[in-house]
Amino acid sequence: DAKTTQPNSMESNEEEPVHLPCNHSTISGTDYIHWYRQLPSQGPEYVIHGLTSNVNNRMASLAIAEDRKSSTLILHRATLRDAAVYYCTPGIYNQGGKLIFGQGTELSVKP
Amino acid sequence: GAVVSQHPSRVICKSGTSVKIECRSLDFQATTMFWYRQFPKKSLMLMATSNEGSKATYEQGVEKDKFLINHASLTLSTLTVTSAHPEDSSFYICSASLGSSYNEQFFGPGTRLTVL
Numbered sequence: 001d002a003k004t005t006q007p008n009s010m011e012s013n014e015e016e017p018v019h020l021p022c023n024h025s026t027i028s029g030t031d032y033i034h035w036y037r038q039l040p041s042q043g044p045e046y047v048i049h050g051l052t053s054n055v056n057n058r059m060a061s062l063a064i065a066e067d068r069k070s071s072t073l074i075l076h077r078a079t080l081r082d083a084a085v086y087y088c089t090p091g092i093y094n095q096g097g098k099l100i101f102g103q104g105t106e107l108s109v110k111p
Numbered sequence: 112g113a114v115v116s117q118h119p120s121r122v123i124c125k126s127g128t129s130v131k132i133e134c135r136s137l138d139f140q141a142t143t144m145f146w147y148r149q150f151p152k153k154s155l156m157l158m159a160t161s162n163e164g165s166k167a168t169y170e171q172g173v174e175k176d177k178f179l180i181n182h183a184s185l186t187l188s189t190l191t192v193t194s195a196h197p198e199d200s201s202f203y204i205c206s207a208s209l210g211s212s213y214n215e216q217f218f219g220p221g222t223r224l225t226v227l
Contacts, residue, residue, distance in 0.1 A: 039225070041221065051213070096212055097214060104154060
Protein backbone atom coordinates (compact mmCIF):
# COMPACT_ATOMS: atom_id res chain seq x y z
CA ASP A 1 0.00 0.00 0.00
CA ALA A 2 1.19 3.54 -0.70
CA LYS A 3 2.90 5.24 2.22
CA THR A 4 2.97 8.92 3.03
CA THR A 5 5.57 11.08 4.73
CA GLN A 6 4.66 14.30 6.52
CA PRO A 7 6.47 16.55 8.99
CA ASN A 8 5.57 15.65 12.56
CA SER A 9 4.66 19.21 13.45
CA MET A 10 4.39 22.71 12.05
CA GLU A 11 3.70 26.12 13.48
CA SER A 12 1.86 29.01 11.95
CA ASN A 13 0.73 32.48 12.91
CA GLU A 14 -2.90 33.39 12.83
CA GLU A 15 -4.13 34.92 9.56
CA GLU A 16 -1.04 33.80 7.67
CA PRO A 17 -1.02 31.14 4.94
CA VAL A 18 0.08 27.62 5.81
CA HIS A 19 1.59 25.10 3.42
CA LEU A 20 1.46 21.52 4.66
CA PRO A 21 3.61 19.14 2.57
CA CYS A 22 3.16 15.44 1.95
CA ASN A 23 5.29 12.95 0.07
CA HIS A 24 3.56 9.94 -1.48
CA SER A 25 6.12 8.67 -3.96
CA THR A 26 4.63 5.15 -4.16
CA ILE A 27 1.08 6.24 -4.94
CA SER A 28 -0.49 4.47 -7.91
CA GLY A 29 -1.84 6.36 -10.90
CA THR A 30 -5.49 5.86 -9.98
CA ASP A 31 -5.32 6.65 -6.24
CA TYR A 32 -6.80 9.95 -5.18
CA ILE A 33 -4.89 12.06 -2.66
CA HIS A 34 -7.04 12.87 0.36
CA TRP A 35 -6.51 15.28 3.23
CA TYR A 36 -8.31 15.04 6.55
CA ARG A 37 -7.82 16.78 9.86
CA GLN A 38 -8.56 15.64 13.38
CA LEU A 39 -9.04 17.35 16.72
CA PRO A 40 -8.38 15.40 19.95
CA SER A 41 -11.05 12.83 20.80
CA GLN A 42 -13.00 13.55 17.60
CA GLY A 43 -13.38 11.77 14.30
CA PRO A 44 -11.40 13.11 11.33
CA GLU A 45 -12.94 15.84 9.19
CA TYR A 46 -12.71 15.75 5.40
CA VAL A 47 -10.71 18.67 3.99
CA ILE A 48 -10.08 18.09 0.30
CA HIS A 49 -9.06 15.49 -2.26
CA GLY A 50 -7.86 15.34 -5.84
CA LEU A 51 -6.25 13.19 -8.51
CA THR A 52 -4.04 15.28 -10.78
CA SER A 53 -5.27 18.83 -11.07
CA ASN A 54 -5.05 21.37 -8.28
CA VAL A 55 -8.28 21.61 -6.30
CA ASN A 56 -9.92 24.41 -4.35
CA ASN A 57 -12.80 24.43 -1.92
CA ARG A 58 -14.02 26.69 0.85
CA MET A 59 -11.66 25.14 3.37
CA ALA A 60 -8.39 24.86 1.50
CA SER A 61 -6.48 24.37 -1.74
CA LEU A 62 -4.62 21.26 -2.80
CA ALA A 63 -1.59 21.55 -5.04
CA ILE A 64 -0.52 18.26 -6.60
CA ALA A 65 2.92 17.87 -8.14
CA GLU A 66 3.00 17.02 -11.81
CA ASP A 67 4.59 13.62 -11.08
CA ARG A 68 2.03 13.06 -8.26
CA LYS A 69 4.76 12.05 -5.84
CA SER A 70 3.95 14.90 -3.51
CA SER A 71 1.21 17.35 -2.69
CA THR A 72 0.71 20.44 -0.55
CA LEU A 73 -2.34 21.45 1.42
CA ILE A 74 -2.72 25.21 1.55
CA LEU A 75 -4.71 26.99 4.21
CA HIS A 76 -4.95 30.52 2.92
CA ARG A 77 -5.44 32.27 6.25
CA ALA A 78 -4.88 30.17 9.32
CA THR A 79 -7.23 30.61 12.25
CA LEU A 80 -6.99 29.21 15.76
CA ARG A 81 -9.67 26.70 14.79
CA ASP A 82 -7.34 25.25 12.15
CA ALA A 83 -5.06 23.83 14.84
CA ALA A 84 -5.33 20.06 14.39
CA VAL A 85 -3.51 16.97 13.14
CA TYR A 86 -3.59 16.95 9.34
CA TYR A 87 -3.42 13.64 7.53
CA CYS A 88 -2.53 13.11 3.91
CA THR A 89 -3.64 9.70 2.70
CA PRO A 90 -4.07 7.93 -0.62
CA GLY A 91 -7.46 6.44 -1.41
CA ILE A 92 -6.55 3.00 -2.68
CA TYR A 93 -8.58 2.81 -5.88
CA ASN A 94 -8.49 -0.94 -6.41
CA GLN A 95 -9.52 -1.59 -2.82
CA GLY A 96 -12.69 0.42 -2.67
CA GLY A 97 -10.98 3.70 -1.93
CA LYS A 98 -9.75 2.64 1.51
CA LEU A 99 -7.52 5.13 3.30
CA ILE A 100 -4.15 4.34 4.84
CA PHE A 101 -3.30 6.92 7.46
CA GLY A 102 0.28 7.88 8.27
CA GLN A 103 1.37 9.83 11.33
CA GLY A 104 0.12 13.22 10.15
CA THR A 105 1.30 16.75 10.88
CA GLU A 106 0.28 18.46 14.09
CA LEU A 107 -0.38 22.08 13.19
CA SER A 108 -0.32 24.69 15.92
CA VAL A 109 -1.53 28.23 15.26
CA LYS A 110 -0.26 31.14 17.31
CA PRO A 111 -2.41 34.20 17.89
CA GLY B 112 -20.47 17.64 4.35
CA ALA B 113 -22.46 14.53 5.06
CA VAL B 114 -23.22 13.53 8.64
CA VAL B 115 -22.22 10.25 10.24
CA SER B 116 -23.21 9.38 13.79
CA GLN B 117 -21.94 6.76 16.21
CA HIS B 118 -23.58 5.30 19.26
CA PRO B 119 -22.61 5.10 22.02
CA SER B 120 -20.04 7.87 22.29
CA ARG B 121 -18.38 6.12 25.21
CA VAL B 122 -18.84 2.78 26.90
CA ILE B 123 -17.29 1.06 29.89
CA CYS B 124 -17.70 -2.69 30.19
CA LYS B 125 -16.37 -5.61 32.16
CA SER B 126 -13.83 -8.01 30.75
CA GLY B 127 -15.49 -10.90 28.91
CA THR B 128 -18.59 -9.03 27.82
CA SER B 129 -19.49 -8.04 24.25
CA VAL B 130 -20.04 -4.48 23.11
CA LYS B 131 -21.88 -3.29 20.01
CA ILE B 132 -21.11 0.05 18.36
CA GLU B 133 -23.45 1.52 15.75
CA CYS B 134 -22.48 3.74 12.84
CA ARG B 135 -25.18 5.56 10.87
CA SER B 136 -25.06 7.77 7.81
CA LEU B 137 -27.80 10.31 8.48
CA ASP B 138 -28.28 12.08 5.18
CA PHE B 139 -26.92 9.82 2.48
CA GLN B 140 -26.80 6.17 1.50
CA ALA B 141 -23.42 4.70 2.31
CA THR B 142 -22.55 1.80 0.07
CA THR B 143 -19.26 1.37 1.86
CA MET B 144 -18.38 1.86 5.52
CA PHE B 145 -15.02 1.55 7.18
CA TRP B 146 -13.99 0.85 10.78
CA TYR B 147 -10.84 2.19 12.40
CA ARG B 148 -9.27 2.07 15.83
CA GLN B 149 -6.97 4.67 17.28
CA PHE B 150 -4.71 4.49 20.31
CA PRO B 151 -3.73 7.64 22.24
CA LYS B 152 -1.37 9.92 20.33
CA LYS B 153 -1.36 7.48 17.41
CA SER B 154 -2.78 7.51 13.92
CA LEU B 155 -5.90 5.74 12.72
CA MET B 156 -5.56 2.07 11.91
CA LEU B 157 -8.01 0.61 9.39
CA MET B 158 -9.67 -2.53 10.74
CA ALA B 159 -12.09 -3.48 7.98
CA THR B 160 -14.09 -2.38 4.97
CA SER B 161 -17.74 -3.31 4.76
CA ASN B 162 -20.06 -3.12 1.80
CA GLU B 163 -23.80 -3.24 2.25
CA GLY B 164 -25.14 -6.75 2.03
CA SER B 165 -21.80 -8.54 1.87
CA LYS B 166 -19.15 -9.79 4.26
CA ALA B 167 -16.60 -7.34 5.56
CA THR B 168 -13.01 -7.36 4.34
CA TYR B 169 -10.64 -7.33 7.29
CA GLU B 170 -7.14 -5.90 7.30
CA GLN B 171 -4.25 -8.21 8.03
CA GLY B 172 -3.90 -8.93 11.72
CA VAL B 173 -7.48 -8.03 12.64
CA GLU B 174 -9.41 -10.99 14.08
CA LYS B 175 -12.73 -11.32 12.30
CA ASP B 176 -14.20 -13.47 15.08
CA LYS B 177 -13.22 -10.88 17.63
CA PHE B 178 -14.52 -7.84 15.75
CA LEU B 179 -17.82 -8.72 14.10
CA ILE B 180 -18.99 -6.27 11.47
CA ASN B 181 -22.46 -6.14 10.00
CA HIS B 182 -23.60 -3.77 7.26
CA ALA B 183 -27.23 -4.72 6.82
CA SER B 184 -28.52 -1.49 5.30
CA LEU B 185 -27.24 1.48 3.36
CA THR B 186 -27.36 3.65 6.47
CA LEU B 187 -26.21 1.36 9.27
CA SER B 188 -23.11 -0.65 10.08
CA THR B 189 -22.32 -2.23 13.43
CA LEU B 190 -19.09 -3.34 15.07
CA THR B 191 -19.33 -5.87 17.88
CA VAL B 192 -16.29 -6.40 20.06
CA THR B 193 -16.79 -9.92 21.40
CA SER B 194 -15.43 -11.10 24.74
CA ALA B 195 -13.74 -7.77 25.28
CA HIS B 196 -10.48 -7.55 27.21
CA PRO B 197 -8.56 -4.54 28.53
CA GLU B 198 -6.29 -4.53 25.47
CA ASP B 199 -9.38 -3.86 23.32
CA SER B 200 -9.78 -0.50 25.04
CA SER B 201 -9.43 2.08 22.31
CA PHE B 202 -11.11 4.83 20.31
CA TYR B 203 -13.19 3.25 17.54
CA ILE B 204 -14.15 5.39 14.56
CA CYS B 205 -16.32 4.59 11.58
CA SER B 206 -16.55 6.32 8.23
CA ALA B 207 -18.94 6.14 5.33
CA SER B 208 -18.66 6.83 1.63
CA LEU B 209 -20.85 6.69 -1.42
CA GLY B 210 -18.86 3.65 -2.43
CA SER B 211 -16.88 4.66 -5.47
CA SER B 212 -13.13 4.40 -5.11
CA TYR B 213 -12.71 8.12 -5.74
CA ASN B 214 -15.21 9.32 -3.13
CA GLU B 215 -14.24 11.02 0.09
CA GLN B 216 -15.09 9.47 3.44
CA PHE B 217 -17.16 11.08 6.17
CA PHE B 218 -16.22 10.12 9.67
CA GLY B 219 -18.27 9.57 12.78
CA PRO B 220 -17.36 11.23 16.07
CA GLY B 221 -15.85 8.05 17.49
CA THR B 222 -16.64 5.70 20.38
CA ARG B 223 -14.38 5.46 23.42
CA LEU B 224 -14.33 1.88 24.71
CA THR B 225 -12.89 1.11 28.12
CA VAL B 226 -12.72 -2.51 29.22
CA LEU B 227 -12.16 -3.06 32.94
